[in-house]
Amino acid sequence: MIIKTGVYHRTRTRGFTLAEAMLAVTVLGFAAAGVLLPFVSGAAVRAEGMRRTLGAALAGDLMEQIVRLPFHDPTGVASDYSPGPESGETGPANFDNVDDFHSYTELQGQVKDAAGAVFTDPKYANYSRSVTCAYATVPPQPAQTDPAKCNFILVTVQVNYSGKNVATLSRLVSE
Ligand SMILES: [Ca+2]
Ligand SMILES: [Ca+2]
Numbered sequence: 718m719i720i721k722t723g724v725y726h727r728t729r730t731r732g733f734t735l736a737e738a739m740l741a742v743t744v745l746g747f748a749a750a751g752v753l754l755p756f757v758s759g760a761a762v763r764a765e766g767m768r769r770t771l772g773a774a775l776a777g778d779l780m781e782q783i784v785r786l787p788f789h790d791p792t793g794v795a796s797d798y799s800p801g802p803e804s805g806e807t808g809p810a811n812f813d814n815v816d817d818f819h820s821y822t823e824l825q826g827q828v829k830d831a832a833g834a835v836f837t838d839p840k841y842a843n844y845s846r847s848v849t850c851a852y853a854t855v856p857p858q859p860a861q862t863d864p865a866k867c868n869f870i871l872v873t874v875q876v877n878y879s880g881k882n883v884a885t886l887s888r889l890v891s892e
Pocket of ligand 2: 790798800801802803814816817
């Protein structure tokens with residue numbers, strides 16, 4: 718009986734059964750997936766990082782363009798505190814005060830440089846930008862519902878990539 722058991726063991730160690738081989742292949746498959754996954758997600762993270770970096774630059778560029786304008790419209794009515802362009806103001810080229818940029822939008826593929834020309838480089842093709850301007854107060858000033866009593870404008874620039882927000886920049890402009 719002892720000798721037979723020894724022979725049995727030698728037979729068993731000659732090779733893998735089909736089930737064992739399949740198990741080994743499965744385990745190797747999982748191991749390979751585990752090794753490759755970090756590389757795949759690493760590339761995705763890098764691409765996302767680049768989108769956000771360019772998005773933040775586009776937000777910053779537009780913000781610079783906005784905040785260098787005067788707080789009040791130079792030719793408008795001093796009591797006009799309704800955000801948005803005045804009559805005849807059609808775009809950044811003739812916007813003459815900060816709140817003219819309220820609701821300003823550049824649709825996807827229409828993002829413009831500081832001179833007003835649409836970027837032709839394909840890397841800008843999926844970006845869009847939008848702006849809101851809201852009259853605001855800053856503590857310790859009490860909150861005001863009347864914009865005429867506010868001496869700040871909160872400017873917010875949002876940049877999207879294929880409709881997904883990649884950068885949002887807010888700045889307070891004082892009167
Ligand atoms: Ca204006
Ligand atoms: Ca205005």
